[in-house]
Amino acid sequence: MSSSPITTIVFDLGGVLIDWNPRYLYKQLFTDEQEMESFLSTVTTSDWNEEQDAGRTIAEGTALLVAKHPEHRELIEHFYGRWPEMLGGAIQGTVDVLTELRNSGRYRLYALTNWSEETFPIALEQFEFLHWFEGIVVSGTEKSRKPFADFYQTLLTRYQIEPGQAVFIDDNERNIHAAQAVGLQTVHFQSPEQLRTELAALQVLA
Structure with missing residues (x-):
């Protein structure tokens, strides 16, 4: 002390x-939990998200990730497009x-x-x-x-x-x-x- x-x-x-967790959203978008966890850990990673936290625009961050993972365009765009659904409450x-x-x-x-x-x-x-x-x-x-x-x-x-x-x-x-x-x-x-x-x-x- x-x-x-x-x-x-x-x-x-x-x-x-505040209870924030992307799983609140992505559980609605994936039928397989392992696939969801793989997506969150290898595509929309915490490192990627932190760049937006540090001031990179959402548009730029999303475009960069879509260019890297074009097969996941829609799922990537939902990260911020449906961001409020990641808020679980106080x-x-x-x-x-x-x-x-x-x-x-x-x-x-x-x-x-x-x-x-x-x-x-x-x-x-x-x-x-x-x-x-x-x-x-x-x-x-x-x-x-x-x-x-x-x-x-x-x-x-x-x-x-x-x-x-x-x-x-x-x-x-x-x-x-x-x-x-x-x-x-x-x-x-x-x-x-x-x-x-x-x-x-x-x-x-x-």
């Missing part, structure tokens, strides 16, 4: 507060934690997210709690993303956050290590219950 009082809580969004247990933190009035609340600038407005419209944050730093807007240090630094500098007094919550261990490297305290999110326990240990929640 830090000797400095914690003043700021920074949330990742996808996988922490992770309510984490929203409850966020609600408690907000109601306490003790903390500055921010979000740091890898998200395409073109699809993020859909989430903003769908999830009211996204409007509770003092600020959200979106990778697609900044043209950088986690785990790159400059992306974390954008948050810290823009909102004058002292990293030793802030806790960063993310479900991706890679992003947790990067946050620690810039001096942030961290919680590697695994479940709302585990998050609540770890925040209690940090004396953030009762």
